[in-house]
Amino acid sequence: MESEHMVAEDYKAQVLEELELARSRTEQLVRSLPEDKLEVPYHPGVNPPLWEMGHSAFFYEVFVFNLLDGTPSCDPSMDDLWDSFHVEHRDRWRRDLFPGREATLKYFNTVYDRVSERIGSRELTGQELYLYRYAVFHQNMHIESLIWCRQTVGYPAPAEFIGDRPAPGEPVTGDAEIPAGRWLIGMPGESDDFAGEDFAFDAEKPRFEVELPAFAISRTLVSNREFQAFVEDRGYQRPELWSFGGRKWLETEVDVSLVHGVSEPQLKVPRHPLYWRWHGNQWQERFFDQWLPLNPDAPVTHVTYWEAEAWCRWAGRRLPSEYEWEVAALGNRPEESFRRYPWGNERPDASRVDMDARSMARNPVFDYPVGDSPFRCRQMVGSVWEWTSSQFLPYDGFKVDMYPFMSTLQFGDHKVTRGGGCATSSNLIRGTYRQAYLPLRNDVYTGFRTCALNG
Template identity: 75%
Template structure:
């Protein structure tokens, strides 16, 4: 890697980096230190990592992508490298507390690395390469903040302390579809697939941007709500094989087996009869939010939905999921030759008035809130609340170039589905309309939902 020219106007960039680094450190620390010692031993789950391992892994990532790559310095404790490296320690071994340091030792390691990164930002030239790698490591850590939040939901721990139940940006219902005209559109981040962009950071799977011709299509202005999905449940949607694809029926069988293992037998057909965190209790539908059962909010987006459930709902409703390109066009409306927008509302970074992110509201607001954040076509909440399933498989764009972290995208290509828009647990510093997240279609532990298109 060649060192690029030192950036001009570097001090504002340094200040921004230091602020984001410290904010990321404090958020991570709170998510760890608010758990009791017993809670650190979370039950094994294939979609969850132990909280302490998440913290150590994040610090190790800074070592590799800042100190190893920029300075060639060895790790803080080379004997621990294989244990913190996700590609050297098997998922099931991360639960073996005897292999890893205790909480205080891990916190000390975490803080030591963060302090060293902050010192380096202040003391060393802020080259394009350094800025890129700092951002990469900070954004990677924010991905793990999201997984720490869904870990709490999965195992039923208390909500993060940041949770706020007030509606910051109330709106009124916007039923119906937005009609997107046929035409030529821009998808992905503009420009070449370069590593060290100084202005618009993007991961490798968002690059290079390209032009695409799309037919006209109609997409829902709102995400599918709990009320709408409840109609599918009430009509026995989970028990109608004709609504489910082969993959969906296999998923139903797996979920039914898991229900029996965990003492949730379905007495007729061995299928789940409702989303994973719903229950019928004392004459009403309830939803579990972390460790609390609460009445189901009919106007909130349906959450923790697998791709197979979204697909079956669409078949029941006579609708379909959007492709990821349709989703991005509906969200951003970027056209060749016109100013490029990063968010549905323009280029202002997301905040609490524009999107449900940062673990603040946890997809509890109505789908029609945040009216100031509408897309150019009038679609609400295309950023935040829930990751939205698309019908697209996760593949590289033409001209794809593997990034600094070779496993950022490549391991997911082919068998994962694309979700878009970020969720209530996604960090707002991370998201933009071109961001592509990939999940296996059976995942319902993450904060996933969907919107639909007309056939």
């Protein structure tokens, strides 16, 4: 047990730093909104900011104080309202059910003060360290949700947005050729591996080997310029480019109009990505509460799986499987040193990735060259979550983690995305991290890269 304490102690300062960063970022995202902006219009993909804040704090209560200490919550009468499995999604907008901003902030900071004091006042076991990191990473998921909520409803950009170009690169084109071979996928360990750099959620485990044939994958993400060509070639109006699921998505909105004197259904077909518009003789993209000229070199963002799939058919390409994606990003082989990120094991920073809401996918797809993978693929971490062709399923040997709903509710009907996006927290991401989204999601910062059909 002594060695377990010593390992945990090495990470105590890091956990405290991550906890305080998560606290300050969440608080800033809520405090920076005027009172009338807290009344977020109902949208099925986002939660109101105050609920996000209360829910994040509640998670610490459940998995630290209830689980470790057996102590009750600060206000047990509110537990069901902060618990995502007890309050329906639409009811989270009912301001009569929840406390206001100042009361929520008080609850939030009370919980964080208790957590911080607990970490600092004792030696931590490996299990305690694991639980803290789990809760901090969970909160960072909700920080990302708070950011895409602002984009969804058209609120101002977060204060963290700098809008600079910290790591310019020279334009690159073409595919990276990935040789056939045996590769490592996933992170080591089972659910009871608690501490250290190898923290992972249950869907990333256990690590295994896979044999893959050679394939070719694009060095860069699909850009706005490339997707614009699809739009202007009437890609949305060509049924042969769309799968059954894609056509069903296109046909979700039906309007009844008089056409030549006859009443018949007319499809409201989307003709461009979610936040694009043709205005003033140019393509524009809505960026939070502003309409800006479309940056042709930036990655196409906010596209569904169905749109990515249709673009691939139009271009004579395909989406990578998630195994192909991870191999292209990390290149981990058996018996070799394991890398967590495309460039190695140093933590992500602004020279390598577009994350932490700093640049918000506004920079060219060829920027961040020092973040290249071993096969010279660019921006495989950050910028946009990348759609893969894979269904979100457990790896062989999967074991449910301490939070049974982190992965299991998404198995089967969700698609795997990889790499994290511009709104993702950089301390959350590893090259093995798997995120699951329904194929119709486009409010998240999703994009894609492609593979050649003959590989």
